[in-house]
Amino acid sequence: MSNRFIDKLKGFASLTATESAALAALTATPRPYPAKHDLIREGDRPGPVFVVLDGWACRYKILPNGSRQVLAYLMPGDSCDLHIGLLAEMDHSIQTVTPAVVATIERADMDALMGRHPGIGKAMYVGQLIDEGTMRAWITSMGRRASIERVAHLMCELYLRARNIGLTLEPRLALPLSQSMLADSLGMTPVHLNRVMKELRGSGAMTLQRGSLIIEDPARLIRIAGFDENYLHRRLRTGVR
Amino acid sequence: MSNRFIDKLKGFASLTATESAALAALTATPRPYPAKHDLIREGDRPGPVFVVLDGWACRYKILPNGSRQVLAYLMPGDSCDLHIGLLAEMDHSIQTVTPAVVATIERADMDALMGRHPGIGKAMYVGQLIDEGTMRAWITSMGRRASIERVAHLMCELYLRARNIGLTLEPRLALPLSQSMLADSLGMTPVHLNRVMKELRGSGAMTLQRGSLIIEDPARLIRIAGFDENYLHRRLRTGVR
DNA sequence: CGCTGGATTGACTCGGATCAAGTCGAGTGG
DNA sequence: CCACTCGACTTGATCCGAGTCAATCCAGCG
Structure with a gap:
């Protein structure tokens, strides 16, 4: 249990x-x-x-x-x-x-x-x-990243968070989020999100279909996103009570 | 002191x-x-x-x-x-x-x-x-508000916060923020921020010049921003230890 | 088998970015 | 006191990313 x-x-x-x-x-x-x-x-x-x-x-x-x-x-x-x-x-x-x-x-x-x-x-x-670091990362994405970068960044985040808690081991993740929900997360329209997804698919970085996110080329996805995972604070301070 | x-x-x-x-x-x-x-x-x-x-x-x-x-x-x-x-x-x-x-x-x-x-x-x-509520308000602004709404929203926030801590009593506030800093807060370019400021000035809602923010028509500014101050949590929970 | 809620695509429009000149005001030094 | 400079603000012209509107398409399902 x-x-x-x-x-x-x-x-x-x-x-x-x-x-x-x-x-x-x-x-x-x-x-x-x-x-x-x-x-x-x-x-x-x-x-x-x-x-x-x-x-x-x-x-x-x-x-x-x-x-x-x-x-x-x-x-x-x-x-x-x-x-x-x-x-x-x-x-x-x-x-x-x-x-x-x-x-x-x-x-x-x-x-x-x-x-x-x-x-x-x-x-x-x-x-x-x-959680606060994540909010700051979202503000940064919304303010200063182009839409394809923003999408890639969110996918990196969700994938890493899922992996950190053991939801997945492979470069794939069951993502129960509709395109319109993702669009509402990223400040864009569902139509445009769909086109961006197509572009990411075409670039060989990742695929999202039927509720399944597949990271095809992690390095490329990270590069597109300009992703730096430090805000997820996996390495915590050691030696502090 | x-x-x-x-x-x-x-x-x-x-x-x-x-x-x-x-x-x-x-x-x-x-x-x-x-x-x-x-x-x-x-x-x-x-x-x-x-x-x-x-x-x-x-x-x-x-x-x-x-x-x-x-x-x-x-x-x-x-x-x-x-x-x-x-x-x-x-x-x-x-x-x-x-x-x-x-x-x-x-x-x-x-x-x-x-x-x-x-x-x-x-x-x-x-x-x-x-602070967290404020970050959420920023995410919301960046994602779902047009630029003039975003600017008006930030001005409402800064003015109210300043008044809450007694920085000002009048409908005016010394705002030590350059336009390029404001632009970097709102995810826009300095050029566009400048045009939006002009529009807000023209609409009679507010003026920002020489480091001085003047709220000319609070009701109008609030309406433009779609501002709801609940996220600043002025009314706190009472009767809770 | 038709219904329904996503996903996808096309055509068109528009908000904001970009690029490029100015302008203005507060110093600064001659 | 005035020319010079520097940073911040303004304005115009143009371009492009993303929104809007409108059809489909498709899979799952009653």
């Missing part, structure tokens, strides 16, 4: 058996949700912390004119902000992308947990720093 | 006299820096937490092709991420925009402080949630 949340945190800080057990206890009774189900909406009062144990979710905002911007993807093991409960209302929504299994941790439990087990706190903070 | 850092945190959580004094002690010996001075660069190993007590700073990234993306502005009272020390290297740089007065707090001191004074921790976390 693996718990992807715990597995992910273990990659950020060593957890004692007690700490793992405490986390397991708090995420022992997750709930399944269908695809495209809002876990929480912009304007809602935040409740417990969400932890995605299986499936994909995304953060997004809807603009006054009705268009959507996807802000981040949550993969198995990812969670929403752990201090979310301090705010009066959400500034964005979180929705499942695929059918997903999601645990919730009450704020009081979370606080108690982190007070008692500093290792868990540390691991959660590292996760949060990575 | 006001301390903008403490003033800002007091807006997020009530601080006891002891807590204020502890914060004052840790930020008692700030250093002045000239404008355009890198406090820390992408790739550097993070050190202490930076706290901007006076002046403006920004976070930014430089892309392989040499172009720059500004990621956020730090105004007086703002600080960098308080867990920054957990990472092996910075994923972006932080630079002063104007001459600035900056204090640094060592990680050990910060940890001790937050362990002893939960109110400080809470206030810092609220500040961080606002």
Whole structure:
């Protein structure tokens, strides 16, 4: 019975058996949700912390004119902000992308947990720093990368994140994201995204079809994207308590 | 002798006299820096937490092709991420925009402080949630707003943030940002930014000249921007410990 | 077997980038 | 006090990447 949340945190800080057990206890009774189900909406009062144990979710905002911007993807093991409960209302929504299994941790439990087990706190903070780095990378992509670079960059990110948590070993990944959702992530239209995909396919860098991302030429994809994985912070600081 | 850092945190959580004094002690010996001075660069190993007590700073990234993306502005009272020390290297740089007065707090001191004074921790976390909300707003702007909307949105944000911390009371603000810096914040060229500014001026919504932002018609500017200030989280959760 | 929601392609338009001159204001030195 | 310089701001002309609109195409499915 693996718990992807715990597995992910273990990659950020060593957890004692007690700490793992405490986390397991708090995420022992997750709930399944269908695809495209809002876990929480912009304007809602935040409740417990969400932890995605299986499936994909995304953060997004809807603009006054009705268009959507996807802000981040949550993969198995990812969670929403752990201090979310301090705010009066959400500034964005979180929705499942695929059918997903999601645990919730009450704020009081979370606080108690982190007070008692500093290792868990540390691991959660590292996760949060990575999420922030990812947002900065998205801002950078949107602002200063051409569309083909942007697409390539997102594919690099999603593939590496998936590999980091053991979702795949081969140069291929099951990507449950429609072209219109990808377009809403990258600030472009579905039509243009489709053409860019065609170009990437033609260049021999990668292929995305039928929900399957295949990295054909990693070096080329990385070069197109101008991708530097440092923002995913795989190498963490060593020797610091 | 006001301390903008403490003033800002007091807006997020009530601080006891002891807590204020502890914060004052840790930020008692700030250093002045000239404008355009890198406090820390992408790739550097993070050190202490930076706290901007006076002046403006920004976070930014430089892309392989040499172009720059500004990621956020730090105004007086703002600080960098308080867990920054957990990472092996910075994923972006932080630079002063104007001459600035900056204090640094060592990680050990910060940890001790937050362990002893939960109110400080809470206030810092609220500040961080606002920073994250701001990044999400930037992603949304870059992805789904036209350039004039984007510019108007940033001006709304900067003006409101400045007013929230008491930098101004009137509908005017000293904005020490060059057009090329604004362009690098908004993912556009300086030339185009200039034209957009002209259009905003012509529409009677706002004027920016000689480092001075004047909001001529707040309602119109907000309408152009499609601005919703909820992401700045001024109304915080009440009745929660 | 027709329906439906993605994916794909074509034709046309337009917002913003690019390239290239200026202009303006604050220093600076003669 | 004025010529010179330098950085930042403006403006015009042109081009191209990406949006828009409108047909298909296709696979999965009731």
